[in-house]
Amino acid sequence: MGVVVRQPFAGLSSRYRAAFRVLLSFLTALALIAGSAGHASANPRYAAYVMDAKTGQVLFSRNGDAQRYPASLTKMMTLYMLFEQMESGRVAKSTPIPISAKAAAEPPTKIGLRAGATITAENAIYSLVTRSANDIATAIGEFIGGSEQNFARLMTTKARQLGMNSTTFQNAHGLPNNRQVTTARDMAILGIALREHFPQYYSYFGTREFTLGKQRFGNHNRVLGRVRGADGIKTGYIRASGFNLVSSVQDDGRSIVAVVMGGQSGRSRDDHMVNLIREHLPRASRGSKQLLVARGPASPIAAAASAQSLPQTVAAPPFRPAEPAGAAQLELALTSTAAAQPAVQAPAVALAPAAPAGDDDASNRIQMAFAGAVPSARPTPPAPVPSQAVPAALGAIKERTTVDPVQTSSTAPSSGWVIQVASMPSETEAKSFLASAKSRASKVLGNADPFTETFQHNGQTYYRARFSGFAGKDAAWSACGSLKSYGIACYAVQM
Template sequence: MALLIAATVVMAGATGQAAANPRYAAYVMDANTGQVLFSRNGDAKRYPASLTKMMTTYMLFEAMESGRISASTQIPISAKAAAEPPTKIGLKAGSSISVDNAIKALVTRSANDIATAVGEMLGGSEQAFARMMTAKARQLGMNSTQFRNAHGLPNADQYTTARDMAILGIALREHFPKQYSYFSTRSFKFGKNTITTHNRMLSRVKGVDGIKTGYIRASGFNVVTSIQDNGRSVVAVVMGGQSGRSRDDHMTALLQEYLPKASRGGGANLVASRRLTPGTPAAVAGAFSLPNTNIPTPDFRPGADIDVQVAAYANEQAGLRVTPQMPVPSAPVPTAQSETIAAVQQQAASIDPVQTSSTRPTGWAVQIASSPSENEALAALERIGARAPNAVGSATAFTETYNNKGTTYYRARFGGYASKDQAWNACNALKRSKIDCYAVQL
């Protein structure tokens, strides 16, 4: 009942606010029939952020299914992978991680270092792997997606759409029913640490079984969610959320409204069958066979608006461009609002942070304040981040608690520096702007 009330409150807002939030897009598809239940900016190009790792994981699943690798195969960590910024596991160059733990690290921590290591192992280089990912996207009918890296960190040439992310979410479920359960992982043990998921939708709505969150500043807060309940099933996408909380609220509202409208029928595959990604290195090909025909388009079954979609895909394959007519959405879009770093970090467990996070990074950090008020510490991070973006713009903002004579204090820190020199250089840059700070090893 509480969930229904919360969703009703979110859905009660005024419609037509998308123009005020240029990053916003949403899409809901009936996973049994392929019918589009809701679309707002569904075909507009957006930055995927760590939704990228859905495709990275798809490629891992494919390699596992071919027999080329197994869950116990060790993935080497290169110097490039180890140097990726947070969020990451923090393995050192020269070490390795099992495929099993790598997948868990991708779907829970959204580990950038592991994504790069996967790309290097499967593609020979991350650049080659990105080409493989893009080719695979075309196979699956993701005709408006282009990958340039395996992790989703900022790249102006890496883009997708809400529709394409929904197709990928359905493809992961359909093509890898055994491995798909990885996306419902809420936590796992890695060494002495327990790593928990960023995806709060898993525990928020009954029937949710995955899939992935994502965030960079250019994209806002993204999430793809799969839900199956009482014979009905949908995959939904929200992109460009102003915060983790507003994103999850809107996703909850969409699921509340459209899952009851989904069909209990159907259930056959909606996405084109798998084939070896064109351009895959011979060493990666394993037991796959190269396709002898053109890359297939999605094989949607007939349904409301689906014939139009299939015709549009076919015309695009023939070099034409047709924009399918989508149903007029009845669900409101989120209202644009000024979200501070404090609002973001209140939902830190549900986001996939790149530059703003409460997830404690490794290495070195720069501390700029300490306060008995968490809000004051968060405000300090926001203020300094805006005042000195050249010094700390690429760092991870976070707070850390400590107790002093029975009082809890919040340290405001910028982390993710790989060395003492990097941290001190950042601190010296802050001091030139008359901002007190000091470097500390985490």
């Protein structure tokens, strides 16, 4: 049979034999692409999206608006927030970012710095771009937001400013959380926003390797160097999401950002990304560049602001001062320590007991599950952004008061005893802290009314976070005593 098959071509010239080989290769490639597409369509986690980065035209979309888990693609937004602070001058490349005990305890992939150490902002960028370090992502979140939970609220607010309307963040690194969701479309928007808004920093995403001390870390993004013109951006993996990748390519006057989510393996994800780029890049425009992603105001930097503006030698307030006259000093103490107070905790995530932790395409990939089981392909819908997290200056963003845990007033009561739990450099942070405190200590504050007040210190405006509605002095101080068990510093004062 083999002789019969080969015989008809035995007399063909070398030119026809070469043409036949080309045709055979083409048909084989089509079969592989069709097989890959069929396999992807059978994968409930799969989504892909390709956008012309000059015009915004959608060149390809499959499940582009379906909710998915971002995994370490989350770190793209973490870096966006850090770039904002660098551009504003609040953070320099050499600014030290402290490593907390929480950050140091994050599971791999990580850099492995000990609690109490610091890392420069630039090395933190390299750590996220190459190693996708969870410990450094947490440190950045705590540094910018005062707590990782507050940072997640700022990230979600920023997502809404950028038009990422289907994305909700709960942490800075992307480790499993069933309320942290996004879409392929939103990740493409974020990729374009990073290129458009921070051209001075975008080249970090093309870093192939990074050395810190005696450690050398390679970039998990294998598409870099494999496709001409590829210049970033980020990989991601947790079991619940599959293998994710956002790629940026600029070549021959054309520019695209492509997203693949839910790959069955790092290699199949990369191969599919390469196929998408090769198919759709030639269709992209060579015309003039348009601004595709509108930019909102910069986010506040709570930790750095309070650290630079307030004395650090003020002791933490005692449970109950002898007289209300001590309130001024207590207020300074609350102002300098409020950013370190914990916010509302996200739902607990259980780790699969026999599975090693990891991230992206490292050998020790994450094998985590929610409460011991992999969630379904249809994640829990994202919780709307609380109105406390939306700065007043963002006129284009509608406050979602229907889901507010509290209705926060900016008008202080005319009289009576109130308790103060924090002073913050922005009203947004003060209101967020009030919502957090009321949620955590609902048994104590369930009937209390939150409000904010302004005061001046060293020429800067701060916002008192207070609760009213107490029957008298004893009731207010009793509430403060109860809040102590929740880790919330507090003092009472008569209005």
